[in-house]
Amino acid sequence: xxxxxxxxxxxxxxxxxxxxxxxxxxxxxxxxxxxxxxxxxxxxxxxxxxxxxxxxxxxxxxxxxxxxxxxxxxxxxxxxxxxxxxxxxxxxxxxxxxxxxxxxxxxxxxxxxxxxxxxxxxxxxxxxxxxxxxxxxxxxxxxxxxxxxxxxxxxxxxxxxxxxxxxxxxxxxxxxxxxxxxxxxxxxxxxxxxxxxxxxxxxxxxxxxxxxxxxxxxxxxxxxxxxxxxxxxxxxxxxxxxxxxxxxxxxxxxxxxxxxxxxxxxxxxxxxxxxxxxxxxxxxxxxxxxxxxxxxxxxxxxxxxxxxxxxxxxxxxxxxxxxxxxxxxxxxxxxxxxxxxxxxxxxxxxxxxxxxxxxxxxxxxxxxxxxxxxxxxxxxxxxxxxxx
Amino acid sequence: xxxxxxxxxxxxxxxxxxxxxxxxxxxxxxxxxxxxxxxxxxxxxxxxxxxxxxxxxxxxxxxxxxxxxxxxxxxxxxxxxxxxxxxxxxxxxxxxxxxxxxxxxxxxxxxxxxxxxxxxxxxxxxxxxxxxxxxxxxxxxxxxxxxxxxxxxxxxxxxxxxxxxxxxxxxxxxxxxxxxxxxxxxxxxxxxxxxxxxxxxxxxxxxxxxxxxxxxxxxxxxxxxxxxxxxxxxxxxxxxxxxxxxxxxxxxxxxxxxxxxxxxxxxxxxxxxxxxxxxxxxxxxxxxxxxxxxxxxxxxxxxxxxxxxxxxxxxxxxxxxxxx
Numbered sequence: 112x113x114x115x116x117x118x119x120x121x122x123x124x125x126x127x128x129x130x131x132x133x134x135x136x137x138x139x140x141x142x143x144x145x146x147x148x149x150x151x152x153x154x155x156x157x158x159x160x161x162x163x164x165x166x167x168x169x170x171x172x173x174x175x176x177x178x179x180x181x182x183x184x185x186x187x188x189x190x191x192x193x194x195x196x197x198x199x200x201x202x203x204x205x206x207x208x209x210x211x212x213x214x215x216x217x218x219x220x221x222x223x224x225x226x227x228x229x230x231x232x233x234x235x236x237x238x239x240x241x242x243x244x245x246x247x248x249x250x251x252x253x254x255x256x257x258x259x260x261x262x263x264x265x266x267x268x269x270x271x272x273x274x275x276x277x278x279x280x281x282x283x284x285x286x287x288x289x290x291x292x293x294x295x296x297x298x299x300x301x302x303x304x305x306x307x308x309x310x311x312x313x314x315x316x317x318x319x320x321x322x323x324x325x326x327x328x329x330x331x332x333x334x335x336x337x338x339x340x341x342x343x344x345x346x347x348x349x350x351x352x353x354x355x356x357x358x359x360x361x362x363x364x365x366x367x368x369x370x371x372x373x374x375x376x377x378x379x380x381x382x383x384x385x386x387x388x389x390x391x392x393x394x395x396x397x398x399x400x401x402x403x404x405x406x407x408x409x410x411x412x413x414x415x416x417x418x419x420x421x422x423x424x425x426x427x428x429x430x431x432x433x434x435x436x437x438x439x440x441x442x443x444x445x446x447x448x449x450x451x452x453x454x455x456x457x458x459x460x461x462x463x464x465x466x467x468x469x470x471x472x473x474x475x476x477x478x479x480x481x482x483x484x485x486x487x488x489x490x491x492x493x494x495x496x497x498x499x
Numbered sequence: 500x501x502x503x504x505x506x507x508x509x510x511x512x513x514x515x516x517x518x519x520x521x522x523x524x525x526x527x528x529x530x531x532x533x534x535x536x537x538x539x540x541x542x543x544x545x546x547x548x549x550x551x552x553x554x555x556x557x558x559x560x561x562x563x564x565x566x567x568x569x570x571x572x573x574x575x576x577x578x579x580x581x582x583x584x585x586x587x588x589x590x591x592x593x594x595x596x597x598x599x600x601x602x603x604x605x606x607x608x609x610x611x612x613x614x615x616x617x618x619x620x621x622x623x624x625x626x627x628x629x630x631x632x633x634x635x636x637x638x639x640x641x642x643x644x645x646x647x648x649x650x651x652x653x654x655x656x657x658x659x660x661x662x663x664x665x666x667x668x669x670x671x672x673x674x675x676x677x678x679x680x681x682x683x684x685x686x687x688x689x690x691x692x693x694x695x696x697x698x699x700x701x702x703x704x705x706x707x708x709x710x711x712x713x714x715x716x717x718x719x720x721x722x723x724x725x726x727x728x729x730x731x732x733x734x735x736x737x738x739x740x741x742x743x744x745x746x747x748x749x750x751x752x753x754x755x756x757x758x759x760x761x762x763x764x765x766x767x768x769x770x771x772x773x774x775x776x777x778x779x780x781x782x783x784x785x786x787x788x789x790x791x792x793x794x795x796x797x798x799x800x801x802x803x804x805x806x807x808x809x810x811x812x813x814x815x816x817x818x819x820x821x822x823x
Contacts, residue, residue: 284517288800289799298784300525396766411646440640
């Protein structure tokens with residue numbers, strides 16, 4: 112039955128995980144380092160209204176329950192704080208982040224809120240200015256990978272046939288080729304490229320450089336998840352109806368199929384942003400970025416380079432690391448709230464539990480199937496051994 | 500059978516793609532990577548090596564296909580050229596030592612994280628709303644939000660430097676040389692604990708959540724209710740009925756994550772100065788040792804492919820549906 116969720120059996124078995132996964136909506140395997148886009152299934156959404164003025168409102172309204180979820184509210188608040196700090200960096204930051212404003216490793220105090228680095232820079236200013244490139248790269252990569260994933264995943268699912276085979280192969284190859292080593296090799300080659308427009312635009316450690324290499328390595332997971340979801344949507348009657356009524360393929364893909372995958376698209380954007388945030392910092396920490404720029408990653412690179420921890424200067428290591436962690440954490444919270452809202456099964460668990468608590472004499476924990484009994488003791492008696 | 504052939508075909512194509520990528524990348528780049536290599540070799544190379552290297556980087560005037568053919572021939576002979584950073588060792592020798600250490604560290608860390616994470620996941624789905632279920636996922640997500648290298652640095656500092664409990668760098672004690680002796684093996688093990696621990700710490704959450712979510716879905720299946728109604732012991736329902744069936748998606752992730760550990764080991768090894776492939780790759784990039792860099796990339800990729808192939812074969816054993 113699980114296999115049957117995908118109609119094209121021949122290529123369906125090629126990726127064993129997907130059919131099962133698509134059905135249970137599970138694969139949140141965040142990896143050692145970073146992995147783009149947690150998969151998810153948009154469960155209970157009906158076909159979109161494809162026309163009319165209420166269209167946009169309906170689309171946005173879909174996300175309204177997300178904002179009632181405490182996790183999501185918490186995530187949105189943290190994220191908003193960081194975005195505001197980054198935007199207002201020129202106003203808030205007390206010093207120029209690259210200026211030598213104090214002596215080495217001054218402890219946090221009234222003059223320097225977060226202390227100073229090994230070269231006497233103000234850590235607070237560096238943290239705030241560092242948020243800018245880090246957040247910008249994250250969001251741009253999120254946007255770029257999501258666009259590529261939508262294009263590849265949806266056209267693969269919609270047009271099927273040869274195009275699907277080729278695109279699917281490409282996706283799977285990119286999925287399996289290890290991302291971080293590829294990143295390192297790409298940055299090695301780009302770093303040694305000769306002069307010309309390419310080097311000028313994608314100079315090592317610049318924002319276009321990171322967006323380019325992180326998008327190359329980050330799009331495949333989303334494409335795979337979206338293809339799986341689009342394949343099942345494609346079989347729905349409303350798609351057949353629009354085909355018969357003569358709509359163009361492009362319109363069907365973007366106006367009929369895509370809106371029904373809004374939660375997957377959102378999840379993919381968030382996943383890719385988290386991935387980019389971590390991967391950028393990692394590359395910079397490994398000295399594969401541009402140490403001359405102020406970002407969260409280079410802040411940590413310099414802390415390591417100046418042996419800050421051995422000098423007990425924890426204040427140079429904590430703010431940037433915590434910045435990355437809090438932004439990533441807030442995004443993951445939002446993601447899991449979107450997940451809960453769009454996957455009724457995850458939500459049902461919580462609702463059922465809450466509902467059952469109001470009944471008397473019910474044991475809900477430690478049982479696969481909650482059983483409601485009237486006038487029973489609070490504990491469900493252990494099942495009698497019945498000739499097992 | 501058909502399934503195995505299709506998978507083999509896919510891995511073949513993937514291997515070919517990464518080999519070809521390796522060939523094309525230096526040639527696609529504007530400018531001349533060979534110059535960077537020659538500069539870093541600083542005149543230590545004899546003219547014939549330089550000529551071979553120029554050819555390897557596409558500076559020969561032969562058509563691309565001819566170059567491609569000789570590149571493939573070199574690969575078939577396992578001839579990857581001479582490392583410029585570890586001159587004059589052949590690249591192959593450098594890579595071999597690295598591969599052993601990476602497989603050891605990556606293998607140990609992944610297996611521990613998988614087993615532990617899956618067990619906790621089963622338990623937390625079973626006791627939905629219990630202490631483990633409500634505390635572990637947010638905690639794991641939060642820990643997972645920190646950049647891995649950051650956590651590792653903090654661990655190195657406290658456990659290695661401050662408290663001096665465990666060695667914080669290298670694969671074995673400085674005075675030792677590889678031998679099949681208790682002293683050497685125990686030194687390797689104590690040096691393994693810290694890096695492996697950090698990898699387990701950050702990857703555990705993924706396993707727990709993955710297993711928990713599938714397990715929650717499996718628990719609402721009718722056959723689980725039936726098993727309970729029959730009065731089977733709770734343990735049996737949990738492990739034999741629910742967990743066993745919920746395990747399959749996690750198995751697939753296992754294959755992928757073996758790959759991620761191999762590639763993620765790059766950071767672990769850099770932070771802990773562990774002499775594996777990843778550490779060498781980072782060094783080779785900063786030293787502009789392109790022959791070494793390309794070979795390492797190829798080796799890491801091929802290891803990932805091999806790990807996935809193994810899991811596919813295992814899957815065939817576990818899931819009868821794919822055998823048809």
